[in-house]
Amino acid sequence: MIGPILNPDLIIYNATTCNSGNYQCCVKNSIVLTISSVCGNNILVGYRPIVIVIREPIVAEYQTRHTIECSIKAFPNITSVEWNITTEAGTKIFSSDENNLGKYFGSSVTSPSLDILMADFTDTGRYICTAENIFGKSSSTVVYIQMYGISLTVSSTYYTVVYGNDVELKCNITGRPDITKVTWSMQKGTGEHQINMANILKYNGSTLSEHSLTIYNVIFEDDGIYFCGAGNSYENRTSQEITLTVTSDQTLTTTTAQNPGTTSTSTTSTTIQNPETTSPTTTSTSTQNPGTTSPSTTSTTTQNPGTTSASTTSTSTQNPGTVSASTTLTTPPTTTKPEEISCQCPCSSLGIGARQDLSNYTIDELLEMLAPQLAKVEKELSVDKSNLSATINKRISAKDERKSSQSIGILGIVFIVSVILGVVIIDLMSIVEFMKPKLKKKRKN
Template sequence: MLLLWKQMFLLSFVGCLGDLENLKTKMRSTVSVREGQGVVLLCGPPTHSGEHSYAWIFNEYPSFVQEDSRRFVSQETGHLYIAKVEPSDVGNYTCVVTSTVTNAKVLGSPTPLVLRTDGVMGEYEPKIEVQFPESLPAAKGSVVKLECFALGNPVPRINWRRADGMPFPSKVMLRKSNGMIEIPNFQQEDAGLYECITENSRGKNVARGRLTYYAKPHWVQLIKDFEAAVEDNLYWECRASGKPKPSYRWLRNGEPLALEGRIQIENGALIITNLNLTDSGIYQCIAENKHGTIYSSADLRVVASAPDFSKSPMKKLIQLLIGSTAHFDCKPKSSPKATTTWKKGGELLQENERISLLKDGGLRIANVSKSDAGSYTCLAENQFGKASSSTSLLVTEPTRITLAPSNMDVSVGESVILPCQVQHDPLLDISFTWYFNSALTDFRKDASHFERVGGSASGDLMIRNIQLKHSGKYVCMVKTEVDSVSSAADLIVRGSPGPPERVKVDEITATTARLTWHEGLDNHSPIASYTIQARTPFSVGWQRVTTVPDVIDGKTFTATAVDLNPWVEYEFRIVASNKIGGGEPSLPSEKVRTEEAVPEVPPSEVSGGGGSRSELVITWDPVPEELQNGEGFGYVVAFRPLGVTTWIQTVVTSPDTPRYVFRNESILPFSPYEVKVGVYNNKGEGPFSPVTTVYSAEEEPTIAPSGVSANSLSSSVIEVSWVSIPWKMSSGRLLGYEVRYWNNGGKEQSSNRIKAIGNETSVRITDLMSNLVYYTAVRAYNSAGAGPFSATVNATTKKTPPSQPPGNVVWNVTDSRVMLNWEQVHAMENESEVIGYKILYRTSSQNELSVLMTNRTSAELLLPLNDDYIIEVKAVTDGGDGISSEQIKIPKLASMDARGSGAAVLNGLSSCMSITLYFIFKVVLC
């Protein structure tokens, strides 16, 4: 038994929201069904309500009914179909209608669904409640939707198929419930008989419907405005496609075209023979079938005119090669078509084996020669008049390449010339163009490599400093106004090889790496050998490595790098070489680390000494990381007193540590020890360094120097002297003495210090302040430290020399004697007293100074006569030398007398010169 609730009302609906509002006012009665029974809940929207979609709310918004194999909402009727009611379906159902134009939504009144209590519905076969028409026309390109749904218990399964067995194309879509099939962009191949099969365990039912294809007419070929001459024939075609096939009609000036003997329509084409002026007008071609009508319009103009060359004159000049064929067009505008004749000069042309008068009015002359050159005229005539047009024919010699480029082999860096020389008609201009691998050569852009050389009849190409990229085909193209010729040559550039490829480390040990690679480009010169290079974090760039085999020939693509350092990260690359040279290196291999091994290199520069009392200090240069050969690297320090057989050993675990200090109160000062330092890592112990002798820490001096004295030498220098301390070699080595000094305005704690190295027992302290008391003390020191200071002594620096130089220096020359006189220098109260004077003199060509000392204000010099002399005078004091007088330049002396006073000279005295002090001493002034 099937209970259907089908209450609905019909109102006019024109797609406005007001009509949809009426849906709300319809009262809904309770629908009572048995469990397992099928039911249809009717939506009942107004008829003609426009485009809209349907959905159903279950109980409350927004809980919508979800479509599945048991529930289906028809988008044709809006009804809700439940194939088999279950207890969970009990509730209120509300139909929702949505306008697809405005997106406005209207809800109907709720419909209660309840279960009857008088039993459960038994099983029954599918009953199709929603099905598509038996025949349904579908337009081309439209979207076709077919609905099919059945009630039944158990819930029926729905399947779709084509009756002809053809599979559905991928564009066909099925709804979730399988209750609707959608075919977008409907085409003729989609037409056919479709079947909806509903089936359950109680039976099956089938709904069938045929989709037929139709298409409105659409244009394949439109007519266009056309101009024709009187007496011509017209064939005007318009074509359209459609389903069913369209028929055609023609109109002229809006009226049906009357068919007569010279006017016919064949398959839509309009045919008019022997056109006259009355055939002009607006024409329409109409294509139609039962689904639509389309129009195409155009203007037909039938014209009558005398021949006219104004829009199609003949070329003024035609240039041709000897032996070619000349074509002369003669196409004046003319209605009807004009008859034509041809003249050369004033002579009428007649046809022969070389001359042809063409049907279209043109002229053809085969195998032209120099004698065919001249003026040609076409004369055109019809019943409305006549006209003419002329041209000139120039016949020239062909262009020939007399010296063509040839194939060449060159090496990178060389320069070559590719010749291209021609013979051509002197009446024609000629141009040369070069192409490289089909690309036009730009001589301005590529001026560093390409240059055209040669005369007017030569287009030779020079290529400088050839590179690999210049390998290829070169074409010389020669053009004139009438012909062109070309010649090609291949240029092979041989260069050093390209980089090898796919470098790979196949096998790695502690000291070796087996590599493989693939051959790169040989750049037209066979590869002769390969070289392996390596790089580590410790190397300076890439370094060549030793290999097995020692020489890797060009046919070998595997080799082993040997003598590598263990536990070091390596990269490898390969360089190929040929007779041109070494090529670019390959890309680096992946980084690989060699395996660990026992260390082989002990530390270098093992030494020691120094430190504090009771210490033995041992030092070494740490082993570089690349020679540590593995993790867990450290040092084994071994030592023993000289003459003892047993070694004392200790371990230093830090690989960067450069020293070890052994402390023991039993260690005597400056005792000799034999020392060696070994290495180890996780793989084991390596070798020791050679045994060397290291002394324990020395004993610092315990007594102060005696006999300390200080003497002032000048206004800025004090000399300090002392007596050496007694010293025993068993206590160590005395390195020297330290002198501390400070002035009476300073503090002892911030005193300055100066050292005397070794056994020196005096030192000069310089750069002191003048006329000031300085205190000094002395102590001895060695590597263990310094001893006590001596008692303090003092000395006062002398006053500064006078700030006044000797003035008014006057000289007088008699023969080779130079007499000098100057004013006495008077010291001020804070300056040292003058005790004498220095006369410094030298030749202008030498730097060595001679010095004469005197305690007077005059002096006599005996000088040779062969050079210029420069002389100056200084005051001498206990505090040092005073300021020099102005320099005097005495010119070369002759047998004449001369005199003068102090004057500036061109070259001053050197700031550091050798000075000879006559009668007294020789010193160096700085």
């Protein structure tokens, strides 16, 4: 509505976004000898941004990409966009000006929506989109994101363990909602079976509080490929392959460390040990500094039967700028008197020499020799059957706390008592009828 000449103001009633734009006030009169009007400065009429996002909560799957759509209407155009993100870690502001493309993408004037790349559980929270132009800032309603799924990682995919030792296969699990089961399975050849966690002497772990699997006293049959599995009400997930290799090598450890810029042509370490010998530990370490060249180093140790070799350490150090030719270190064979072995087998406790050859005895002779010990063992292992719980419990009624059992018992007692009382009452009535005539005669007399 345009006012009169004395009040040239322009009033816009029930203004909408359609009324935004540039306005000019132009006038003319009869004195000015021109056809065109005289106009004032441009007047910009606009509004603050209107920010629209999805209202329903977003259910996002773990380790997938998710986009929070944001549409903005404004006049004049917006000058900046930012996202207010509130999670368990706290509150942060993200805009396209920030160098955070490894996690988020978008939040710009041309693309205000927010892309979450490889969402994880830390992205659960509240998200608000805010836009700004020359008339001010406006924010959207809150968008809630809830992450669901299972995060399942293993510390290592390859384990090597010595026969007879224990090993722990580590597995870390996080779930939204909380995980409800943890399983371990083993694949050997073409077959796969689930680990029997009821065998507590062999296995430990695989619980909601302890996800890893511990194998006690590893044997060669434990060699194979293992999988860690987890599940919740949303999904089930299995880990990558975990290879377990069982070896019998218990003593030899070889470590070679070489610094950058060095050249080492060849290094060989060999240990030979004959049967019935004991060699606790042999360690060979070679360290070379930068700028050095060591063509070849060979270390050989030989040990004869019946000898004992304590811990042996060989260390070679070379300074920068030096050249070392081939070096050979050899320990000649030595012979020492073997220690007397103390046999703890049952034969020694029977008075028969620990190393006595029993192959020349017959079965009857051996039984005769072992008779005293067998009798002693039989006496120690025998028990009185009358003291066994099974024998005692045969003569004791077990108490039953169930209401149904108690009700049946009470009903049985009432029935038995009623039968007995019925018989007694009938007999009493018969006695009364029998005694009535006799009582009448006595009264007459």
